[in-house]
Amino acid sequence: MRELSHPISTGMQVYPGDPDVRIEPALELARDGVDVARLHLGSHTGTHLDAPSHSIPGGRTTGRIALDELVGDALVVHLVGLAPRSTYGLDALESALAGGLPERVPPIVIVDTGWAARFGSPAALDHPALDADAAAELMRRGLRLLAVDTLSPDPTVAGGTSFPVHEVVLGADALIVENLTGLDGLPERVRVGFFPLPIDADGASVRAVAFVDD
Known part of the structure; x- marks a missing residue:
């Protein structure tokens, strides 16, 4: 089994404008008989799940997402050499796969x-972004969860209000996972799981894993 999530720690990077992360003692063993940490973090901290309600009025919250939507076979697309702030589309996805992009993709597609x-x-912050038309085509081919190793599948712009890929994916009641890590060397087909905190919100940090022998 391989870890695909970033550890959560005080001061870690967050999306511009999101709450800072602080983990500090609330109770201490020497003084209180137990150690208990106080957590201060946003619902989109580290490796996390975006529920449709994150950007879609009336969309589903995390409490309405079944675990079987978050575990399953995935198509992994390894893209190398992308320029900062570039946009990748269907052609890039096609050329990165040995047999091209299949007409029917698994419900989970991971972009590395x-x-x-x-x-x-x-x-x-200068990560590449997915073209919204490519996201729509992936949806047509069966995508239900888009997972990326970047802060967002859309360009990250401080104070920005345009999220076209979020609109395509979350607007179709599908899901997004952001900030994956540890994707190097994963096969094109792999079973993965994204296990969010059991909160009912617009998103939640996840423990992401690939079921491979490392």
């Missing part, structure tokens, strides 16, 4: 841009 290596640095 290699940008996970930049997580925690200013360069993470």
Whole structure:
């Protein structure tokens, strides 16, 4: 089994404008007989799930997402050499796969841009973004969960209000997982699981895993 999620820690990188992350003692063993940590973080901290309600009025919250939507066979697309702030579309996805993009894709599609290596640095903000038309085509071919190793499948712009890929995917009542890591070397087909905190909200941090022998 392989870990695909970033550890959550005080001061870690968050999407511009999201709450800062703080983990601090609430109770202490020497003083209180037990250690208990106080957590301060947003619902989109680290590797996390976007529920439709994140950007779609009236959309589903995490409490209405079944676990079987978050576990299953995935298609992994490894894209290398993408330029900062570039946009990748269907042609890039097609050429990255040995047999091209299948007419029917598994419900889960993972895009590995290699940008996970930049997580925690200013360069993470300059990640490549998916073309909204390509996202719509993936939906037509069977996508129900889009997972990326970047801060967003859309361009990250501080104060930005345009999220076309979110509109396509979440607007169709499908799901997005952001900030994956550990994707290097995964086969094109792999079974994965995304296990969110059991809260009813617009999103939740997840423990992401690939079921492979490492």
